[in-house]
Every structure is written in C-alpha cells, then in structure tokens.
Amino acid sequence: MKKAKLFAGILVFGSIWGFAECIIGSALRTLALPAGAIMTGVFAFGLMLLSRLLFKTKGMQFGMGVVAGLLRFFNPFGTCHICSAIAIMAEGLAFELMWLGLSTDSEDLSSVVMKTSMGVITSYGVYVIGYIVTQILTPVFSSAGFHLSDLLPFLPQILASGLLAAVIGGVVSPLVFLLKEVDIQKVRNSVYYPVTLAVSALCWAVVIAI
Amino acid sequence: MNKNKWIPIIAAVVLVIAIGASVYAFTQQSSAGSVSINGTEYSARELMDMGSQRSVEEYSGAALDELVTSAGVAAPEAKQYTIIGADGYQKTVTWENMQNGILTPDLMSAFSDLAKAFRVKDVVEIKAE
Numbered sequence: 001m002k003k004a005k006l007f008a009g010i011l012v013f014g015s016i017w018g019f020a021e022c023i024i025g026s027a028l029r030t031l032a033l034p035a036g037a038i039m040t041g042v043f044a045f046g047l048m049l050l051s052r053l054l055f056k057t058k059g060m061q062f063g064m065g066v067v068a069g070l071l072r073f074f075n076p077f078g079t080c081h082i083c084s085a086i087a088i089m090a091e092g093l094a095f096e097l098m099w100l101g102l103s104t105d106s107e108d109l110s111s112v113v114m115k116t117s118m119g120v121i122t123s124y125g126v127y128v129i130g131y132i133v134t135q136i137l138t139p140v141f142s143s144a145g146f147h148l149s150d151l152l153p154f155l156p157q158i159l160a161s162g163l164l165a166a167v168i169g170g171v172v173s174p175l176v177f178l179l180k181e182v183d184i185q186k187v188r189n190s191v192y193y194p195v196t197l198a199v200s201a202l203c204w205a206v207v208i209a210i
Numbered sequence: 211m212n213k214n215k216w217i218p219i220i221a222a223v224v225l226v227i228a229i230g231a232s233v234y235a236f237t238q239q240s241s242a243g244s245v246s247i248n249g250t251e252y253s254a255r256e257l258m259d260m261g262s263q264r265s266v267e268e269y270s271g272a273a274l275d276e277l278v279t280s281a282g283v284a285a286p287e288a289k290q291y292t293i294i295g296a297d298g299y300q301k302t303v304t305w306e307n308m309q310n311g312i313l314t315p316d317l318m319s320a321f322s323d324l325a326k327a328f329r330v331k332d333v334v335e336i337k338a339e
Contacts, residue, residue: 114213114217116221117218120224121224124228138327147292150300156231157299160231
C-alpha cells in the first residue's frame with residue numbers, strides 16, 4: 001500500500017475516533033449512559049478493527065490512537081486532557097498487542113465464533129487497559145499524586161464495568177467484518193484523498209470550535 | 211492447540227472474569243447515606259451544618275477541610291485524606307486539596323484544583339492518615 005494512502009487512512013480514522021470521544025462521549029455522559037463501554041466497544045474497537053480489515057497493516061491502529069489522542073488533547077472542554085489523550089493512545093497500543101499474532105488478511109478469523117471471540121477479548125482488554133491507564137495518569141499529573149492503594153480496591157469494579165464493552169465488542173466485531181470486502185486500493189486517488197482530508201478537517205474543526 | 215480453539219476459550223474466560231467481578235463488586239457495595247470521619251458517623255444533614263458552604267464549578271457543598279477539623283482530626287495539615295465511595299472507588303488527596311474541596315449534599319466530593327476523576331460519588335468514609 002502506498003504510504004500516503006496509509007497515512008491519510010490513519011488521519012481520517014483517528015480523527016473520527018477522536019471526534020467521537022470528544023463529542024459523542026460527552027453527550028453519552030450527559031445522558032448518564034455508560035459512555036466508556038459504549039465508546040470503547042463501538043468506536044474505539046469498531047474503528048480499529050475496520051481499519052485493520054481495510055488496510056491490512058499492523059501499526060496503523062496505534063497511529064490512529066495517536067491522532068485520536070491528539071484531537072482529545074486539543075479539545076477545549078473537559079479536564080486533564082493529557083491523561084485522556086495518553087489513555088486513548090494506550091488503547092491503540094493495546095489493540096496492536098492483542099492482534100500481534102493474527103494475520104493481517106484476517107484469515108485466522110473466518111468463523112463467526114472467532115470473530116465474536118476476538119471482539120470480546122479485544123474490546124474488554126482495550127477498555128480495561130484504557131481505564132487503568134487513566135486511573136494512574138490522572139493522579140500522576142495532579143497535585144494529589146498517585147496512590148496504588150486507591151487503584152487496587154477498585155480493580156474489581158473496573159473488571160466488572162468492562163463486561164458491557166466485551167458484549168458490545170462481541171456484537172460489533174462480526175458486523176464490522178461484513179465491510180471487509182471493500183478494497184481501499186481500488187478507490188480512486190481523486191476521490192480518496194479529498195474525502196479523507198475533508199472528513200479529518202471537519203472532525204478537527206468541530207472539536208476545536210465547539 | 212491452534213488459534214481456533216484457544217481464542218474462544220480466552221473469550222469465555224474474559225466473560226467469566228467480568229461476570230465474577232460484577233458479582234464480587236455488587237456484594238462489596240456498602241450503603242450510602244452517612245459518612246464516617248475520624249471514626250464517627252455523620253448524616254448528610256449533619257455534615258452540611260459542620261462546614262461553611264463553598265462552590266466548585268456547578269456544585270456547592272460543605273468545605274471538606276472544615277469537615278475534618280470539626281470532626282476532631284488532629285494536626286490536619288500534616289495528614290493525607292482518603293475519600294472512599296460506596297462502590298469502593300477511592301481517591302487520596304492532600305490537605306491543600308481538601309482546602310479546595312467540597313462535599314455536596316448528595317455526598318459527592320469535588321475539588322477546584324483536581325480533575326473530575328477525584329469526584330467520589332456516594333462517599334461513605336473519609337480517612338485521615
């Protein structure tokens with residue numbers, strides 16, 4: 001795959017993820033819905049899986065996490081932007097590590113059971129790792145400091161709250177696989193670059209302007 | 211063992227862990243409604259009368275530093291404070307943080323100098339150590 005096409009893909013998928021974290025995540029929290037699990041299961045995992053299937057390139061998902069984290073960092077609303085940004089990047093890294101041993105052409109995941117299973121494992125892992133990273137980094141960057149004694153008693157709650165993310169990931173995964181036949185290579189450059197750049201620019205503009 | 215066997219097994223283990231943790235977390239929840247400070251239980255109403263009112267963003271409530279001094283914590287500036295919620299969520303803060311913090315009437319902590327992660331809901335205990 002041409003590097004420019006890959007970087008444009010990283011930019012657009014990462015921007016959509018960051019946009020979702022900032023705008024849709026905030027809306028879900030306002031509605032008192034379990035925003036973390038929904039955001040991880042649907043957007044973080046769903047977008048990372050889709051990009052892995054379409055671009056068949058390892059390392060891309062970490063790049064998406066970096067772009068989404070940067071967008072989260074520049075969001076003028078919310079607190080501790082650096083912590084949220086790093087947590088999102090950690091989610092991208094967690095995905096990469098969990099998918100390290102799988103082939104990029106997804107031939108390992110041919111059955112619905114395998115697709116659902118990887119959805120459950122990945123979504124849960126990404127959620128729990130992101131949650132723990134946030135719980136460590138937020139105090140580290142504050143005047144209160146990090147205390148391991150604060151994290152350990154809450155671990156059962158973190159592991160429990162990941163159940164919804166796991167279930168969502170198990171449902172989302174087979175659905176995303178339905179889109180794997182789209183061949184990015186066949187999309188004409190005259191369409192691909194303007195669309196990816198326009199969508200990315202729109203995501204950044206909305207997040208920074210609102 | 212090939213991937214077709216161990217990946218579904220790992221997924222099943224993940225679900226068992228999550229369900230087990232949910233059951234454990236549910237059984238460990240304590241009931242909210244009163245707060246233990248320095249070993250003494252106080253109702254929400256008592257707490258609101260123990261400290262002057264202070265605002266943090268859209269919330270207002272009793273000043274946390276005044277709550278602990280009213281509760282008889284000796285040398286409060288030399289201690290750290292662990293605020294514990296009914297669900298086990300807890301955050302440890304400094305005396306300076308307490309001087310910028312409140313406990314709302316529905317027993318949530320909030321600090322003007324700390325992130326939202328330090329908002330402990332349904333506070334059941336404030337430990338001075």
